[in-house]
Amino acid sequence: MRWDNLTAPPVEGDPERAAPATPPLPLALPGAVARTFDTPEFAGMTFYEVQAKSIINRVPGQSRVPFEWTINPYRGCSHACVYCVSGDTPVLMADGRTKPISELEPGDRIYGTERRGAYRRYVVTTVLDKWSTVKAAYRVTLEDGTTLVASGDHRFLSERGWKRVTGAIQGGSRRPYLTTNNRLIGTGRFAAGPKESPDYRRGYLCGMIRGDAHLGTFSYSYGVVHRFRLALCDDEALTRSERYLVHEGVETQRFTFTQASTVRRAVTAIRTSKQRDIETITELIRWPVAPSDDWRLGFLAGIFDAEGGCSRGALRITNSDDAILDQTTEALQRFGFSFMREDRGLPNRVRVIRLTGGLTARLRFFHLTDPAITRKRSIEGAALKHQTALRVVGIQALGLELPLWDITTGTGDFIANGVVSHNCFARNTHTYLDLDAGADFDRKVIVKVNAGELVRRELAAPKWRGAHVAMGTNVDCYQRAEGRYRLMPQIIAALRDFANPFSILTKGTLILRDLPLLREAAEVTRVGISYSVGFVDEQLWRSVEPGTPHPRRRLDAVRALADAGFSVGVLMAPILPGLSDSDASIDATVSAIAAAGATSVTPLALHLRPGAREWYAHWLAREHPQLVPRYRELYRAGAYAPQAYQRELTARVRIAARRHGLHRGEQGDSRRLPEPTPPPAPEQLTLL
Numbered sequence: 001m002r003w004d005n006l007t008a009p010p011v012e013g014d015p016e017r018a019a020p021a022t023p024p025l026p027l028a029l030p031g032a033v034a035r036t037f038d039t040p041e042f043a044g045m046t047f048y049e050v051q052a053k054s055i056i057n058r059v060p061g062q063s064r065v066p067f068e069w070t071i072n073p074y075r076g077c078s079h080a081c082v083y084c085v086s087g088d089t090p091v092l093m094a095d096g097r098t099k100p101i102s103e104l105e106p107g108d109r110i111y112g113t114e115r116r117g118a119y120r121r122y123v124v125t126t127v128l129d130k131w132s133t134v135k136a137a138y139r140v141t142l143e144d145g146t147t148l149v150a151s152g153d154h155r156f157l158s159e160r161g162w163k164r165v166t167g168a169i170q171g172g173s174r175r176p177y178l179t180t181n182n183r184l185i186g187t188g189r190f191a192a193g194p195k196e197s198p199d200y201r202r203g204y205l206c207g208m209i210r211g212d213a214h215l216g217t218f219s220y221s222y223g224v225v226h227r228f229r230l231a232l233c234d235d236e237a238l239t240r241s242e243r244y245l246v247h248e249g250v251e252t253q254r255f256t257f258t259q260a261s262t263v264r265r266a267v268t269a270i271r272t273s274k275q276r277d278i279e280t281i282t283e284l285i286r287w288p289v290a291p292s293d294d295w296r297l298g299f300l301a302g303i304f305d306a307e308g309g310c311s312r313g314a315l316r317i318t319n320s321d322d323a324i325l326d327q328t329t330e331a332l333q334r335f336g337f338s339f340m341r342e343d344r345g346l347p348n349r350v351r352v353i354r355l356t357g358g359l360t361a362r363l364r365f366f367h368l369t370d371p372a373i374t375r376k377r378s379i380e381g382a383a384l385k386h387q388t389a390l391r392v393v394g395i396q397a398l399g400l401e402l403p404l405w406d407i408t409t410g411t412g413d414f415i416a417n418g419v420v421s422h423n424c425f426a427r428n429t430h431t432y433l434d435l436d437a438g439a440d441f442d443r444k445v446i447v448k449v450n451a452g453e454l455v456r457r458e459l460a461a462p463k464w465r466g467a468h469v470a471m472g473t474n475v476d477c478y479q480r481a482e483g484r485y486r487l488m489p490q491i492i493a494a495l496r497d498f499a500n501p502f503s504i505l506t507k508g509t510l511i512l513r514d515l516p517l518l519r520e521a522a523e524v525t526r527v528g529i530s531y532s533v534g535f536v537d538e539q540l541w542r543s544v545e546p547g548t549p550h551p552r553r554r555l556d557a558v559r560a561l562a563d564a565g566f567s568v569g570v571l572m573a574p575i576l577p578g579l580s581d582s583d584a585s586i587d588a589t590v591s592a593i594a595a596a597g598a599t600s601v602t603p604l605a606l607h608l609r610p611g612a613r614e615w616y617a618h619w620l621a622r623e624h625p626q627l628v629p630r631y632r633e634l635y636r637a638g639a640y641a642p643q644a645y646q647r648e649l650t651a652r653v654r655i656a657a658r659r660h661g662l663h664r665g666e667q668g669d670s671r672r673l674p675e676p677t678p679p680p681a682p683e684q685l686t687l688l
Contacts, residue, residue, distance in 0.1 A: 032446075037484070047481065048446045055454035056469060070470045071455065071502075073477055073487040075446040089148065089405070090190050092415035094124045096366050096377025098190050101405045101416070102542065104130055111379065112411030113157075113420055119383040120157075120185075122415075129408040137402040138165050140178065144389040146189035146417055151404050155422035157384075157413070158182040158392075162422055165395065184390045186419035187360040191367040194297040201244040203295035206285040207302025208241050210324055215281060226278040231257040231269035236372040237305040242270050248284055250277045287323065296331040301369040303328055310376055315355040315362050320348050328353055335368060337361060358385075363418075390419065400618070445481055452490020459498040468526075469495065469502040478508035489514055496521035503528030505571065509549055509557045515564055522566065530569040531558050534604075535580035536592045543623065544576065555596040562597030570596075573604030575649060577634055577641065578627040581605075587656050594660035601662055603653040605641040 033049040057070055090098035094109035104110070104127050112125035135151035142148075148156070152166035160182060167177030194200050209215060213230040232238045242252055252270035260266035272278070288295060303324065308317040319325055325341070332339050332353070338361065342352045355361050359382050366377045407414060413422050448454070458464060471477045477488055492514055495502050502525070504511065511518075511529070521527050535541065536551045558568045570593045575581050580589070593601050608616055621628055634641050 046445075049449045050446055051450050052448040052454060054458065055448060055451050056458045056464075069467050070473050071451070071477075071491060072471070072473075072475060073448050073451040073485075073491065074475055074479060074481060075448075089416050091407075092190070092363075092418075095374040096363075096379070097193070097370070098367060100542075101130075101407065104407055106130060110409065111415050112409050112413045113384060113415075114411050116381075120420075121384065122379050122382045123411060124380060125410040125414075127407050127409055131406060135401060135404050137398045137400055137404060139394070139396045139398055140165060140392060141394040141396070142184060142188065142389070142419075143391040143393050144188045146390070146419070148417055148419065149398070149402070149404070150421075154404075154406075157185040157420035157422070159185065178392050178395060180392050180394070182392045184392065184419040185384050186390060186415060187363050188390055188418040190418050191364045193367055193370050194294065194301075197294045198247075199292045199294035200298035201247055202284055203291070203298025203300075204302035205241060205244050205248075205281075205298075206287075206295075207299040207304070207324075208237065208306045209281065209285050209302075210321070211303050211306025211319065215278065215285075217275075217278060226273050226275045227271070228252075228273070228278055228281055229269055229271040231267050233265040233267045234305070234373045234375070235268060236374060238268055238270060240305075240372040245270075245281070248280060250280050252277075287327065291327075291331075293334070296334055297369050299327060300331050300365070301371045304365075304369065304371045304376070305373050308371070308376065310362065310378070313358070313382065315365060317353045318350055320350045325351060325353065337365065384420065447481065447485055448487070449485065451487045452494060455491050456494040456497070459494055459500055466498070466500055469500060470505070471502060472505035472530075476506050476508055477504065478506040478510045480508075482508075482510055489517055492517045492521055496524060499524040501526040503530065505530040505532065507532040507549065507554060509553055512557055512560055515561070518561075518566070519564060527566065528569070529561055529566050530571055531555075531598075532571045532573055533558075533589065533593060534572060534574045534576070535585055536589050537580065537585060540576075540579060544579075544619070551592075555592055558593070558596040558598050562599075567599040568597065569600040569602065570598045571604060572601050572653060574606040575603055576606050577645070578630055579624070581649060583652065586652055587659070590653060590656040590662065591660050594657075594662050598662065601653060601657050603649050605646050605649055607641075608635055608639050 031051065035047045035049055037047075055071055055073070057072070058068060088100045088102065091101050091104060092111045093099055094111060099108075106127050106129055108127040109124055110127060111122050113120050114123050115121075135153070137149055138152055140148045140150065140156070150156075150165055153164055155162045155164050156178065158178065161176065163176045163178045163182060165178055167175040209230065212232065213228065215228050216226075218225045218227065230238065230241055242254075245252060250272065252272045254268060254270055256266065257269035258264070258267040291299070303317055303319070304315075307319050307324075308315065310316070317328055319328075329339065329341060332355070338356045340354045340356060342354060355365060357364075359379060363379070371377065413420055415421070471491070477491075482488055492502075496517065502521075504527075506529075518527055518529070531554055533551050533554050536555075538550075541551055558570065561568045572589060572593070575586075580586075590601055606616075617628075617631070620631060634645065640646075
């Protein structure tokens with residue numbers, strides 16, 4: 001942690017003090033302490049710690065919300081959704097596959113690097129942390145077409161050491177930075193993986209069964225025997241083959257082929273002896289007259305799992321069958337691989353196809369074809385090399401601030417789209433932070449550090465009449481900063497001690513930390529809890545809300561609160577026109593909300609205030625250009641969708657709610673959500 005002041009350094013000799021902040025500030029905050037934390041979750045953020053004069057605030061009389069008093073310990077929110085882009089940069093996983101950085105989780109095993117002797121080598125490491133921060137974005141383009149979007153502070157490994165995306169030769173911004181004379185270290189962009197189409201499955205089965213199975217119909221004196229058996233020591237390939245056969249209507253039985261010993265691994269097999277199955281399999285592995293690209297990718301994956309391997313930095317496929325070797329070489333040629341076909345005088349005319357091109361070609365083969373056996377995909381210990389094709393050819397400022405993801409790993413680096421990338425803010429643990437909260441940051445957050453003390457004092461005032469108090473209605477009181485400042489336990493404890501009714505609206509999961517306090521409060525007063533979940537479609541969530549808790553995580557929290565005895569209402573917001581307002585999407589979301597134990601659901605259409613409107617419009621034009629005319633029509637009059645659209649949306653959600661049993665509160669169910677209910681349309685909470 002470090003202490004920063006806008007105009008002067010910390011007081012000399014006392015590292016635990018920070019000088020008061022002075023204007024200019026986002027707000028006039030005399031006496032505030034400007035504080036930054038040297039932790040990735042709060043990168044680029046400033047917290048203005050203030051001693052507030054009051055904390056229980058009256059809602060303006062003209063407001064349409066159904067409550068009069070509110071408590072907001074924070075002004076500004078560290079997880080407001082901006083609806084822009086997702087973190088789709090692929091990261092190299094320990095199993096040889098790739099995953100978008102936004103999908104990584106602490107504990108995931110990935111590749112990093114470390115110096116061993118004279119070389120830096122690839123090693124398996126662990127993701128220790130993950131976060132997102134909003135920063136000015138730059139696009140780095142490499143000669144081979146690789147593109148990387150990162151902040152100016154991000155560092156990549158070049159042939160001249162670690163260099164940031166931007167910098168200066170002199171002055172306060174002086175630091176090593178990338179130029180078009182640099183070459184980055186790595187393999188270059190990762191290839192996209194195959195689609196598991198019917199042709200891919202048949203191609204894989206053809207390669208695997210022709211390479212390693214026993215198949216045939218045999219005549220004996222006692223009759224005709226049909227036999228298929230595939231025996232492997234790698235369960236991944238056996239399971240995939242088993243599953244692909246089921247797709248084709250072939251059911252097999254598993255059995256132990258060879259027990260494990262001190263010198264060899266156990267071998268498991270699948271088999272069938274039905275004539276119909278043998279005929280189906282025989283037809284499946286017939287050579288196609290005009291193989292499709294999907295079939296060829298599947299075949300390469302299957303023959304590699306059956307007859308391939310990697311040793312001493314070379315990928316090889318061995319076989320003695322001319323037809324298999326010809327199909328392998330034709331497929332490799334089709335996808336632009338270079339290889340050597342070698343006849344080493346091995347027994348039974350066994351020949352070798354050896355891929356050339358080094359690690360770059362090996363990784364491209366793995367990602368393009370996706371073999372099942374992960375042990376064969378290992379690059380552990382391989383040396384890093386720089387290549388001419390990774391020369392930087394362009395560094396372009398995008399003119400936008402975007403949510404940019406980063407991770408902390410055990411080695412301090414990771415492989416981002418084929419190049420070595422440094423942890424921008426490396427720190428091993430952040431256990432005192434709520435890492436499950438949303439990850440899009442407003443830059444300046446005011447923290448009322450004396451909130452708990454003020455609540456207790458104002459509740460004790462003679463003029464206070466015990467009115468209902470709403471929290472989370474302006475900004476989320478369980479935003480990420482709450483994991484550090486821990487203001488809510490003090491506030492809840494005060495409300496409990498004075499038996500003052502209150503409600504909380506949140507989209508964070510940190511509320512579960514305070515569940516014991518909430519239960520104590522509920523024993524003496526009314527406690528209402530509401531959650532915000534706009535949709536449950538995972539692909540849509542990753543696209544438009546990449547930094548927020550997964551909708552299913554939020555619904556898990558709803559279930560935990562419901563199981564603890566609370567009536568939890570869900571604000572179904574925002575519903576996105578053309579994206580999450582279909583009957584199927586509404587039904588799936590309401591069904592999940594009902595299954596989580598919620599007692600009510602309140603729909604709210606997307607509200608596009610200035611600022612959010614520009615971000616969303618930019619994302620929509622890029623990802624769903626066909627919807628732009630519809631949005632232009634819907635939001636031509638301002639930030640809100642037309643009343644007619646909102647009424648229709650409400651009616652459709654209400655019908656789905658009745659279908660899934662969420663109408664019981666209307667019939668006098670004792671689980672009715674305590675007052676006050678979430679604000680009615682068209683008001684939209686700023687935490688969204």
